[in-house]
Structure formats: structure tokens, C-alpha cells
Amino acid sequence: MSLLKNIKYILLAGVVASCTYEFPAPDIEQPTSGSADFTRIISVGNSLTAGFMDGALYNRGQENSFAVILADQARAVGGGDFNVPDINSENGFFQMGPQGPLGRLVLTVNPNTGATGPAPIGAGELPGNYSGNTADLNNFGVPGITLLTALIPQTGGPAIPENPAYNRLYERFASNPGTSTVIGDAAAALANGGTFFTFWLGNNDVLGYATGGASNPAILTSDTDFQQRLGAALGALLQANGNAKGAVANIPSLAVLPYFTLVPWNALPLSQAQADQANQGYAAYNAGLAQVRGLGLISAEEEEYRRVQFQAGQNGFVMDDESLTNLSALGLPTIRQSKPADRATLPLSSALGQVVADNPALIRGISFPVEDQFVLTPEEQEEISSKITAFNGFINAAVQANNDRLVLVDVNNLLTRVLSGEVSSGGVGLTASIVPPTGGFSLDGVHPNARAHAFVANLFIDRINEKWGANIPRANPNAYVGNDLPR
Structure with missing residues (x-):
């Protein structure tokens, strides 16, 4: 799945060919x-x-x-x-x-x-x-x-x-x-x-x-x-x-x-078919979150915060977040989707949606979490x-x-x-x-x-x-x- 052509991280609403500027009045004092x-x-x-x-x-x-x-x-x-x-x-x-x-x-x-x-x-x-x-x-x-x-x-x-x-x-x-x-x-x-x-x-x-x-x-x-x-x-x-x-x-x-x-938190555009395919890949992860919440290891709020769910249109990207409760012993990674409060760095514009390590199954932001160096959490x-x-x-x-x-x-x-x-x-x-x-x-x-x-x-x-x-x-x-x- 290649999304490079769909990612537009800057939109120039208009182009101005020429501008007339008003110069400030000159200083009067010596x-x-x-x-x-x-x-x-x-x-x-x-x-x-x-x-x-x-x-x-x-x-x-x-x-x-x-x-x-x-x-x-x-x-x-x-x-x-x-x-x-x-x-x-x-x-x-x-x-x-x-x-x-x-x-x-x-x-x-x-x-x-x-x-x-x-x-x-x-x-x-x-x-x-x-x-x-x-x-x-x-x-x-x-x-x-x-x-x-x-x-x-x-x-x-x-x-x-x-x-x-x-x-x-x-x-x-x-x-x-x-x-x-x-x-x-x-x-x-x-x-x-x-x-x-x-x-x-x-x-x-x-x-x-x-x-x-x-x-x-x-x-x-x-x-x-x-x-x-x-x-x-x-x-x-x-x-x-x-x-x-x-x-x-x-x-x-x-x-x-x-x-x-410049790179918005929901910079990942997906079609309905792409969203459905990605959601299938996270079905087991989301089910695992529900189980550990049922065991009292995370709150209902954290479960919802960590849940990965894609839809047709613009989406938050999957990212690492070391501030989350560490559930690695249970086989669950510390990942979530990006939120409005996150700030992506400019280099993510060329890395998001790209194949990682020449493995077509690993798509950064979907099946491969965006690394820490690309995002500032709140x-x-x-x-x-x-x-x-x-x-x-x-x-x-x-x-x-x-x-x-x-x-x-x-x-x-x-x-x-x-x-x-x-x-x-x-x-x-x-x-x-x-x-x-x-x-x-x-x-x-x-x-x-x-x-x-x-x-x-x-x-x-x-x-x-x-x-x-x-x-x-x-x-x-x-x-x-x-x-x-x-x-």
C-alpha cells in the first residue's frame, strides 16, 4: 500500500503574483x-x-x-x-x-x-x-x-x-x-x-x-x-x-x-478499503486492550485512548508513546493513534505512509508505528x-x-x-x-x-x-x- 501521493502536508490557498506595500513614515527626529x-x-x-x-x-x-x-x-x-x-x-x-x-x-x-x-x-x-x-x-x-x-x-x-x-x-x-x-x-x-x-x-x-x-x-x-x-x-x-x-x-x-x-495530526488519508484492511490488522490489539482493562490494568479512558480505529478520509497515524502503561509483558505494544494535541515534526511529511525496511507489509503510520523522533506528545x-x-x-x-x-x-x-x-x-x-x-x-x-x-x-x-x-x-x-x- 503506497500513500505518498495522497499525503499533502501544505496547502497554499492562493498565489499572489505581486504585492504593493505601504512604507512607514520616516523618523522625524535626528x-x-x-x-x-x-x-x-x-x-x-x-x-x-x-x-x-x-x-x-x-x-x-x-x-x-x-x-x-x-x-x-x-x-x-x-x-x-x-x-x-x-x-x-x-x-x-x-x-x-x-x-x-x-x-x-x-x-x-x-x-x-x-x-x-x-x-x-x-x-x-x-x-x-x-x-x-x-x-x-x-x-x-x-x-x-x-x-x-x-x-x-x-x-x-x-x-x-x-x-x-x-x-x-x-x-x-x-x-x-x-x-x-x-x-x-x-x-x-x-x-x-x-x-x-x-x-x-x-x-x-x-x-x-x-x-x-x-x-x-x-x-x-x-x-x-x-x-x-x-x-x-x-x-x-x-x-x-x-x-x-x-x-x-x-x-x-x-x-x-x-x-x-505543517504536518497535521490527521495527516493520513485512507480510502474505505484501506481503512477496512488496516482495521482487520488491529482487531486482536483492540481486543487485548479490552481484556487488560477488564483485569483492571488500565482504565476505560486509557483503553479508549489507545484503541486504533481507521475510517475513510483523514486519520490519525499509529505512533509510539512511551508514556502509556507498559503492557509489553502481555504482548501489547505502547502505541496509539495521534490526537489533535500531538505535534508532528516536518520530516514526517516525507516518511508517513512509506514502506519501512523494504517490507511492503510495514507501512509507517499504519502497520508500523511512527517513531518517537517524529512526534511531540503533549x-x-x-x-x-x-x-x-x-x-x-x-x-x-x-x-x-x-x-x-x-x-x-x-x-x-x-x-x-x-x-x-x-x-x-x-x-x-x-x-x-x-x-x-x-x-x-x-x-x-x-x-x-x-x-x-x-x-x-x-x-x-x-x-x-x-x-x-x-x-x-x-x-x-x-x-x-x-x-x-x-x-
């Missing part, structure tokens, strides 16, 4: 730096600071990160050059394909199904070394790094299996690969004429755990480690230049990300939400402890308001989706696109202006491109 100095801005962070978009680091993304937009706006108040470790790639690198590297994601229309969704643009390039002078860099954003890997030299190499911290996107511009660190390089830049810095780290200390369906607890940073590493990273920057001020961003809620919303969502709340508390406390030199940029609040439809510019909204023209996330479902980065840059500008009496002009988000229309 631009001023206030009590801060923006002569040389240093930006430290992960993929968000680097401008990673559409599943790749490529030229357009790099050129439109919030850090670059902020630096461009700061030129009006004395800001200088802002040098980025150029990737020099139009398409970047998304993944390896049968014929070599594949580039960034673009929206495409499947000629067989008519469904519109992300797919690689075609050929891409493996990231090469930065050819400029690393001592002149301003942007130290490295996709994929955590607080730990920002602090340790192994991030720059060597590239061996025994070094899981290795990150090619840092090695390519590290001052001394295998010896230097991201934080050390940024601190050196601050000491060498830096006057202001932005800091946005910590997202990956929880994001990797979440995007993997909360299936690998070993990669979730503990509260103690997060607090200690945050203090070490911020402390190194503050100590590098006693006069430099900084803006520190917090961690957005993962509930905002399309990565966790309990796992709550765990992640609590972790983000704790991490943001540590970030806020660190900023308050250095209140004379640091300001908090509440990106979490901004993106929550985006989800609620409360953010716009010139009458044009920003939405928590990948759908052009208003969608604010790039096609990987995790990273903002260029237009959303402009909103983030404006939030940095607002907080900096409020804190230090500056008047950095705000950017016009509608001058920045969102996602391209489908090809």
Missing part, C-alpha cells in the same frame, strides 16, 4: 547614538545571527540576517562596516543528493499530486573556507552551535568521528581551527575596537531535542549547565571590553515554528515549554545582573504576537507560516526569512533606543523579501 557607541558592532549567535534560511547558509540569507539589518540601520548613528564570513554560494548546502550536494529549499508544485511544498532548488555547494581576514569580522553567527560548543575549541575541529562538537561552518572562519572558540574570537573582536555587541545563543540547547521529537534526552542542556555556560559566554564578552554595551535576545516558544505545525511539549521558560529566566537574570551595560530583547514575545496575528508593518501582517507573501518563516519551518529578520532587527533597535536614549532609524520590513512564490 538620528543619534545616545549614550551607546555603534562604531564597531560585534554579533554573536547561532543560525539566527548567521542568516541561515531555507535549510541552508547561502548569500541572500547571510545578507539579510537581523544582525546585518541592524548594522545597516546603525550607520545613521556612526556605525561602521559590518563584515560577514561570506559563504559565496547562491544556493548553499541543504543535503547530499544522489548526484552531489543539493541547495536550499524552494517552494515547488508536485506535478503528480498538485501539492505545493518545499524541495531542494537543485545543485548546491559544500561550504568553502572564508577567504577574507578573520580579524576584521563582525558577525560570529555559527549555525548549529549551543552554548557549550560556542565555548570549546573542538567546534573548530578536527573533523573526526570522536569529535561530535565539530562544526564546519565555524571551522571555515575560525581564527585558529581546533584551538580558538566562537566566544573567544568574538571577545577578541570586541577587545580590538568593538564598541557594541548582540548576543543570541541558547536556542539550540533545546531546539535539537525538540526537532528530534524529544527522543534523545542526552542533548537537552540541563538548567545548571545552561546557567553556567551562559554566564561564561556573556562574561567573556563583557570582560573583553569594559565599555562595550550589548543587546541580548531570549529563546522563542517552539510552538510558533511551522516545523511543528507531555513532551510541556517539558520543552518549561525548559524554555527556565532558560529565558536565566537570560533575563544575566541581563539584569549587568543592567548598566545590557538590555533584554524579548524575541519570544515578538514571535508569540506574530502567532496571534498582532504584528504588521504598513498594514501588511507577518504570519507564523511559510506561505508567501506574509509568511515570516523560511522554508525549513524553523528560521525566519528576510522580512521577519527585519522585524527582529527593529525589536533590537527599539530596545536599544529605549535603553540608551538613541534614535537608530527603524528598518522597513516590507522592503525585504519574504519567501519566493512556487516554481
Whole structure:
């Protein structure tokens, strides 16, 4: 049974060929730096600071990160050059394909199904070394790094299996690969004429755990480690230049990300014949649940929760759930069908309904349960939400402890308001989706696109202006491109 052609995880209700945007009125007040100095801005962070978009680091993304937009706006108040470790790639690198590297994601229309969704643009390039002078860099954003890997030299190499911290996107511009660190390089830049810095780290200390369906607890940073590493990273920057001020961003809620919303809980379409066949396969399982409920081993509510029943139309998929009562000794697996409260991850879009291990009897989501790494259960969502709340508390406390030199940029609040439809510019909204023209996330479902980065840059500008009496002009988000229309 093959269901690939029936699974449509994104529906674009309409395609807009052109858009007219209303530009905001220009600032009337004279631009001023206030009590801060923006002569040389240093930006430290992960993929968000680097401008990673559409599943790749490529030229357009790099050129439109919030850090670059902020630096461009700061030129009006004395800001200088802002040098980025150029990737020099139009398409970047998304993944390896049968014929070599594949580039960034673009929206495409499947000629067989008519469904519109992300797919690689075609050929891409493996990231090469930065050819400029690393001592002149301003942007130290490295996709994929955590607080730990920002602090340790192994991030720059060597590239061996025994070094899981290795990150090619840092090695390519590290001052001394295998010896230097991201934080050390940024601190050196601050000491060498830096006057202001932005800091946005910590997202990956929880994001990797979440995007993997909360299936690998070993990669979730503990509260103690997060607090200690945050203090070490911020402390190194503050100590590098006693006069430099900084803006520190917090961690957005993962509930905002399309990565966790594009695949609906009932993404499995079945005909009546397919549903009848699948139900026959689960008749013994459902009967077994009734028996153990009769023995008092599970409640009637859990029996109903675990029961598998398909019908014609859209269905919840069969999935593993380790939070269920363990009945393996009685021959019953810990499985159930997905419910509205579950959140599937984006990779399930290409895995659901597929044959597993070349065995046509094993269909993922029907006769083979969807694995833990593809789904966040309500309990796992709550765990992640609590972790983000704790991490943001540590970030806020660190900023308050250095209140004379640091300001908090509440990106979490901004993106929550985006989800609620409360953010716009010139009458044009920003939405928590990948759908052009208003969608604010790039096609990987995790990273903002260029237009959303402009909103983030404006939030940095607002907080900096409020804190230090500056008047950095705000950017016009509608001058920045969102996602391209489908090809």
C-alpha cells in the first residue's frame, strides 16, 4: 500500500503574483547614538545571527540576517562596516543528493499530486573556507552551535568521528581551527575596537531535542549547565571590553515554528478499503486492550485512548508513546493513534505512509508505528515549554545582573504576537507560516526569512533606543523579501 501521493502536508490557498506595500513614515527626529557607541558592532549567535534560511547558509540569507539589518540601520548613528564570513554560494548546502550536494529549499508544485511544498532548488555547494581576514569580522553567527560548543575549541575541529562538537561552518572562519572558540574570537573582536555587541545563543540547547521529537534526552542542556555556560559566554564578552554595551535576545516558544505545525495530526488519508484492511490488522490489539482493562490494568479512558480505529478520509497515524502503561509483558505494544494535541515534526511529511525496511507489509503510520523522533506528545511539549521558560529566566537574570551595560530583547514575545496575528508593518501582517507573501518563516519551518529578520532587527533597535536614549532609524520590513512564490 503506497500513500505518498495522497499525503499533502501544505496547502497554499492562493498565489499572489505581486504585492504593493505601504512604507512607514520616516523618523522625524535626528538620528543619534545616545549614550551607546555603534562604531564597531560585534554579533554573536547561532543560525539566527548567521542568516541561515531555507535549510541552508547561502548569500541572500547571510545578507539579510537581523544582525546585518541592524548594522545597516546603525550607520545613521556612526556605525561602521559590518563584515560577514561570506559563504559565496547562491544556493548553499541543504543535503547530499544522489548526484552531489543539493541547495536550499524552494517552494515547488508536485506535478503528480498538485501539492505545493518545499524541495531542494537543485545543485548546491559544500561550504568553502572564508577567504577574507578573520580579524576584521563582525558577525560570529555559527549555525548549529549551543552554548557549550560556542565555548570549546573542538567546534573548530578536527573533523573526526570522536569529535561530535565539530562544526564546519565555524571551522571555515575560525581564527585558529581546533584551538580558538566562537566566544573567544568574538571577545577578541570586541577587545580590538568593538564598541557594541548582540548576543543570541541558547536556542539550540533545546531546539535539537525538540526537532528530534524529544527522543534523545542526552542533548537537552540541563538548567545548571545552561546557567553556567551562559554566564561564561556573556562574561567573556563583557570582560573583553569594559565599555562595550550589548543587546541580548531570549529563546522563542517552539510552538510558533511551522516545523511543528505543517504536518497535521490527521495527516493520513485512507480510502474505505484501506481503512477496512488496516482495521482487520488491529482487531486482536483492540481486543487485548479490552481484556487488560477488564483485569483492571488500565482504565476505560486509557483503553479508549489507545484503541486504533481507521475510517475513510483523514486519520490519525499509529505512533509510539512511551508514556502509556507498559503492557509489553502481555504482548501489547505502547502505541496509539495521534490526537489533535500531538505535534508532528516536518520530516514526517516525507516518511508517513512509506514502506519501512523494504517490507511492503510495514507501512509507517499504519502497520508500523511512527517513531518517537517524529512526534511531540503533549507531555513532551510541556517539558520543552518549561525548559524554555527556565532558560529565558536565566537570560533575563544575566541581563539584569549587568543592567548598566545590557538590555533584554524579548524575541519570544515578538514571535508569540506574530502567532496571534498582532504584528504588521504598513498594514501588511507577518504570519507564523511559510506561505508567501506574509509568511515570516523560511522554508525549513524553523528560521525566519528576510522580512521577519527585519522585524527582529527593529525589536533590537527599539530596545536599544529605549535603553540608551538613541534614535537608530527603524528598518522597513516590507522592503525585504519574504519567501519566493512556487516554481
